[in-house]
Structures are given as structure tokens and as C-alpha cells.
Amino acid sequence: MSGGPIAARGLVKRFGRREALGGVDLEVPRGALWGVVGADGAGKTTLLRCIAGLYRPDAGDVAPGVAGQRLIGFAPQGFHLYGDLTVEENLVFFGGLYGIERHALDERIDELLAFAELAGHRSRMAGELSGGMQQKLVLACALVHTPPILLLDEPTTGVDPVSRREFWRLVEHLHSGGATILLASAYLDEIERCEHVVFLHAGRVIASGEPDELRGRHRSLEAAFLEAM
């Protein structure tokens, strides 16, 4: 499938009789930061999982998908790392799965721990970290193989406002470094930080554009979203 590094064309995904995605089209240009926003059950996670190759689409095409999984750094919703491993052991494990040679991996882990401000916590059990730190560790693990594409599924849900701000600083840093990022969120205030926003409702794209463009005559993006629904 040609086009941007992240793309979906006519993407349909069903679970039994329920249609989770009903023909989604989007194309994220290289180096862009896009956000997908929608209510719970809108299909955000299904969309990201299809793009990550975790779900097989029932119709349509996606990129990178299964074939391009090596290019993806994927941070699923919630904390899904090994709580009984230390911060460093989690990073070593994921680095090992990507076949990174140990010396290079040690250097990369030092970089990531500094980047995520977790260097002082490398020997702590991941399960004992605060919610904000856990999300930063999830991001660090997703970045261990230096992927050019990042898929972040509601990375700040349940995280305190200070940690959310810190997390966004990291995302913007990665964006300025040239990564192509697609982020799903239920928070309209933070999705405004993206260059381009997609409104997803009941598995369909109901609007797509730059935040100012979508806001239009409305006072806020939230008001625009509610009207679009």
C-alpha cells in the first residue's frame, strides 16, 4: 500500500455481528503527529490495533500492518509490561526481542532512561512505579528499537495532570525528532496538541483536519466534536 507511513483505506473490522470500524480512511504523512479522538467504543483501539497488525482487517488496507511491524513502536492502552521485572529488565527483554546486540542495547537503555527521566528508577520493579512513570516506561519500551512510527493508544488515561504534561513533552520531543506518530485519546484538550485531528464515532471518521479548522466557529474542539456527532 503506497502513501504515508501510517495509512488506512476502506478499513473495516467486525467482531461477530458488531462492526467496530466501518470503512476508515486516513493517511498520516511522514514525520506528522496525528491524533484520533472519540468516545469510548468509537473504535480508536481497534483502529490502532489494525494498523499495528494485531487485528486482521475484514476489508480494506492498512499500513504498516503485520508486514511493517518492525517499523512500529506500539504503546497499548494501560500498563501492560512485566510488573515483576525491574525497569531495566523490561527494557532488556524488549530489546532482546528486537535482536539488539547487548552493548548497543545498554547504550540505548541509558538513552531511554535519561529521555524518560527514569534513570533513578532503573532497578525498581515496574509494578511499583507510579502511573505516570509506568506510562513513560511503556513509551521507553516501545522506543527501544528506535522505530520511525509510533502508535500510542490513550497513553495518558488515568495519569495525573503533571505526568500528562511530562508525557506530552516526550511525545513532542519525538515528533521534533522526525517520528511519525498516531495517538488515540479520549481527551479533547490534549488532542489539540496534534497537527491533525481525526474525529472517530461509531467506527467512522466524522471529521478530519487541523485543530483550528475543526474548531471553526465553535468555542472549543469539544463543542465541534459534539456537534459533529
Next chain:
Amino acid sequence: MSVDPQRLWALIRKEFIELRRDRRTLAMIIAIPLLWLLVFGYAASFDVKHVQVELVGHDSTALREELARAGNAFSVRRGVAADVAAARADLRAGRVTAAIIVGPGGAPAGALVDGSNLLVAQTALRDVEGLRTGGGGPRLSITVLYNPSLTSAYFMVPGLVGLIMAFIGIVITSLGIVRERERGTLEQLMVTPITRLELMLGKMIPYLAIAFLDMAIIVGAGLVLFRVPLRGSPALLLALAALFLISTLGIGLLVSTVSQNQQQAMQLAVLILLPQVLLSGWIFPLASIPPAIRWISYIFPLTYFIPIVRGIFLKGLGLPDLWVPTVVLLVMAVAIITLAASRVSKQLA
């Protein structure tokens, strides 16, 4: 401490609603008592109903008739073993449990009994002894082979090796993939370049190592504490144990792939393990299990490993003697691993 009926009812009602919706648990709750009833009621029997015996040296119609009357368990093999060496070979291979040496006049002159299966041997010994006293002739010289003192540990410990390996293989491994799924890490693993084979092997090899460590402990304890003889090749035991373990680990993985959570995996694993404990021939002789239920025994790898482990320990059997259960285990291992691999997917849906 007072009980509020309304609160209590609310809790009871909620439990029933959850139970009704958790179909797998509900099925287990109904299936397990039924299974126990069938197994304990019909299959788990200490009554040995079949002892294969052969005559050695000479045939004797009178003795055959006497044997048929003497013990209701005796089934006399057609034909006659030429000599004691031929009878010993038949006993070693497990073709018969007892051999009665017949004198030229047709009277019993001695007997050999295979002591490797305790319950069968005890029945055979009792009935052969009965034959001696009932016959009224000179006392028979009875030789019990492989376990002359009929020590329980000789019978139990080798089988325990198989049982513990089955426990680790099925129960512990069954939690492997489902645990990843339950804590959400499976999703993370699937976006990495890890292949299905790597995922399976990565889940199996640690438990293979643990099972071998356990096996070393049991074998060591069996030899030192219980003085169980290891008459065969330790290398052969290790090789065939590995084959057995691969099939049990495969069953564990299979359970893991069909279960939604660790609780379900554990229930299913126990459901698979329990009949093996009772129907594999570890305690109750296979011949004592009614044919209507015995077919279940032949589904499980442990049924084929028990004669292997007992044969190597007590009889010193080699691969030429054990090729039948070995081939069955090999076929099972390949089939189970192939099935488990087909169930381990790199996609969630």
C-alpha cells in the same frame, strides 16, 4: 453479628448471575463430579481381573483347567514357552505376568512372577500360591522378578516421575500464554518480531528445564531414600522423558491458548491431569479398567510413559523393548505440538 437477608440475597443472586454467565466454570462444576463418579466408581479398581499367564516346558490340559478354576483373574496364553529363558523374555517384555513351569507329568514344578506391577503381581502370587496348596503336590518354588520383596516404593516412585512431569508440563505450562494475555503483555509481544515458534519454545524451555530438575530430584531421592533400582540406561530414561515432556508441555500450551484467563486454564489443566492420575496405569492396572472407560487411558501420554519408566527402572529395558510406547509418544508429541502451534497466533483477532 447480624445477617441482613436483603444484603445476603443480593450477594447470593450476584454470584449465581456470574456463575450462569461463566459457562466454562459452570461446565467444569458439572463435569468434574461426573468424571470423578465415573473414574472412582468404575475405573479406579484395586480388583485385578486379568492376569496373563503362560505354561513353560510342557502343556497340560488339567493344569489349564485348574488355573481357570483357581483364580478368576487368570487368562492362560495359548501355546507353551519352550524353556525358562523364553518365559523370562516374555515376562520382561510384559507379554505375561506369570509363568508356570510344568513338569513332564503335567504337574506344576515352579513359577515366575513379574513383580514390577505391584497389584497385578500380588494377585498373581496369591493365586499361584493357592494353586500350589490346592494341588496337594510338592511345594512350588515361586520366583518374583524385578521386585522380589514386592516393595511399594519400587512400584510408586518410577511412576511418580511421570506424574510429576505431567503436572509441571500441563498445569504449570497451561498458565504461560494465558498469563501474558491476562496482563496485556501478549499484545506487546505480538508487535515485536517474535515468531510463533519462538513464543512457543520460549514458553516451553524454562519448564522443560524445571521438569528435568524435578526429575533429577525424584530419581535421586528414589535411588537414595527408597533404594529403587535403576537397572536401565539413565540416558535412555532422559531421552524418553524429554519426548514425554514435549507432549505434556504441548498439552499445557494448548490449554493456555484455549483459556480466557488463568482460572479457566487451571481448571482445564486439572480436568486433564486428574484422569491421567487414575487411568494411566500408575496405580490401577489398565487391565482392571473396564474397556468402556479404558479408551480414555490411551488418549494420554502418561499411559505410554508409565511402562517406559517402570521398564527402564525395574527391568532394565532398552529401546528395542520399548519401541511401541516410544513411537506412540513420538506421534503424540508431533501432533500435540502441531496443534498447539496452530493455536498460537500472532494476531489477536
